[in-house]
Amino acid sequence: MGPGVPANSELLYPTTHIDITATVVELAGATPVGPPLDGLSFAAAFGPSPPAPGAWRDFQFSEHHCEELTWRKIRRPLAGENTTYHMWCDGTEEVFEAGDPWQLANTVGTSGASFAAANKRLAEFLWSCSGPECNAPKPIGVKKFPCYNTSGPLHEFDP
Numbered sequence: 001m002g003p004g005v006p007a008n009s010e011l012l013y014p015t016t017h018i019d020i021t022a023t024v025v026e027l028a029g030a031t032p033v034g035p036p037l038d039g040l041s042f043a044a045a046f047g048p049s050p051p052a053p054g055a056w057r058d059f060q061f062s063e064h065h066c067e068e069l070t071w072r073k074i075r076r077p078l079a080g081e082n083t084t085y086h087m088w089c090d091g092t093e094e095v096f097e098a099g100d101p102w103q104l105a106n107t108v109g110t111s112g113a114s115f116a117a118a119n120k121r122l123a124e125f126l127w128s129c130s131g132p133e134c135n136a137p138k139p140i141g142v143k144k145f146p147c148y149n150t151s152g153p154l155h156e157f158d159p
Contacts (some may be wrong), residue, residue, distance in 0.1 A: 036131030072123040085119040
């Protein structure tokens with residue numbers, strides 16, 4: 001809650017941690033120093049004329065790099081979908097659907113196959129993008145991405 005933010009309201013804008021930086025920078029009236037920010041400010045969502053949820057991106061992206069636990073994740077929380085796609089460094093893919101909040105049933109080989117196919121390139125694009133292009137992605141090709149393993153050196157995995 002804050003100035004201009006309606007109490008007890010739910011805003012349907014999928015955000016990521018990098019969006020917080022862009023939002024704080026905008027709310028502070030500051031100018032970022034260095035390369036462009038990857039995040040998208042959601043400050044307008046708090047205003048009197050917030051963008052329609054359909055005008056906002058429809059996914060969340062996260063990634064993790066820690067030895068054999070390297071992964072990328074796309075989450076689609078809008079329209080009751082709330083489905084997630086995970087790509088692990090070893091090439092393993094997982095899809096967990098809305099009816100599985102504990103993510104126990106990987107449906108990548110059955111009902112989740114088309115969701116995995118649709119989000120694989122997006123996950124790769126978002127890993128490698130920078131600046132404003134990350135907010136309006138147009139994934140063209142699958143790129144190699146670095147993976148960590150317990151033996152030490154960084155290597156590339158080509159999905």
